[in-house]
Amino acid sequence: MSRVKESLDADTAAVLLLDRSGRHLIATAASGLEEEVRQGVRPVGQGFTGRIAAEARPIILDHVDHGNVLNPILLEKGIRSLAHSRGADDGVDGRGAGTRLRRAGSRSQSREATAGTGR
Numbered sequence: 001m002s003r004v005k006e007s008l009d010a011d012t013a014a015v016l017l018l019d020r021s022g023r024h025l026i027a028t029a030a031s032g033l034e035e036e037v038r039q040g041v042r043p044v045g046q047g048f049t050g051r052i053a054a055e056a057r058p059i060i061l062d063h064v065d066h067g068n069v070l071n072p073i074l075l076e077k078g079i080r081s082l083a084h085s086r087g088a089d090d091g092v093d094g095r096g097a098g099t100r101l102r103r104a105g106s107r108s109q110s111r112e113a114t115a116g117t118g119r
Contacts, residue, residue: 001031010097012079016042016049025053033098035073046070049084049096058085064098074098 004013012032016025024041045054047070052059061068061082066075074082077100084096 001029004097005031008083008097010083010099012077012098014096016053016096018044018053025049033073033077033079036071039071039073042070048082052084052096058083 001013001015005011010032012030014027014030014033014036016027018024019026019041023044025044026041027036027039030036042050044050048059048061048068049071059082064074064079064082069075069082077098079098080100082096082098
């Protein structure tokens with residue numbers, strides 16, 4: 001997780017896996033927001049990470065607020081930008097990084113956020 005944060009110049013990183021039913025994401029590893037792992041499951045299709053799992057495409061949020069994320073931890077930690085993607089052949093169903101700095105999304109950030117996902 002530390003290498004992911006470093007390579008994306010991010011403050012946080014997380015990995016989420018689909019449960020056996022395919023209806024919920026479970027945070028399994030995190031750095032910079034370890035509370036994410038203890039928080040439990042997120043329904044696929046709801047909130048930011050649920051949206052990535054449902055749409056199976058990378059998404060970058062240049063501005064994080066209550067209108068586009070459900071997870072209060074992100075707001076409490078002061079996360080302002082997020083880049084998340086869904087894995088392909090590596091068994092990782094969601095991976096993402098966040099930063100406390102507001103950043104405009106770019107093609108290069110999208111490529112970095114999806115590196116290794118086969119997308």
